[in-house]
Amino acid sequence: MAIYESEHTKFMREWLAQHPQEVEEQKKGRALWWDKPQDLDTSTRRAQAQVPVKSYYYDINH
Template structure:
């Protein structure tokens, strides 16, 4: 049997008692995360990325 934290148990029980909250959760996610992007926005996001050093804490 896999380990399940107390918090996960609490959330699973709470969601079982309040199924209407699933819809609220989806609305909140759509508000902040699930945004459609145009190809131009995707290109701008890719172009704005900065290359990361292999070890960021190394002094140059």
């Protein structure tokens, strides 16, 4: 059974094979925006500080 692979995926595989330096650039970009150290105390405080959302937002009686 053949596994489907989109044209975009094929293109990206070929392009990354031809430009291996871009893998490092991807990792730098990911580290810049997503890979951040996590602080358990800060996460806990943020979770506790959240205000519960009303079941019906526009109901002024509740």
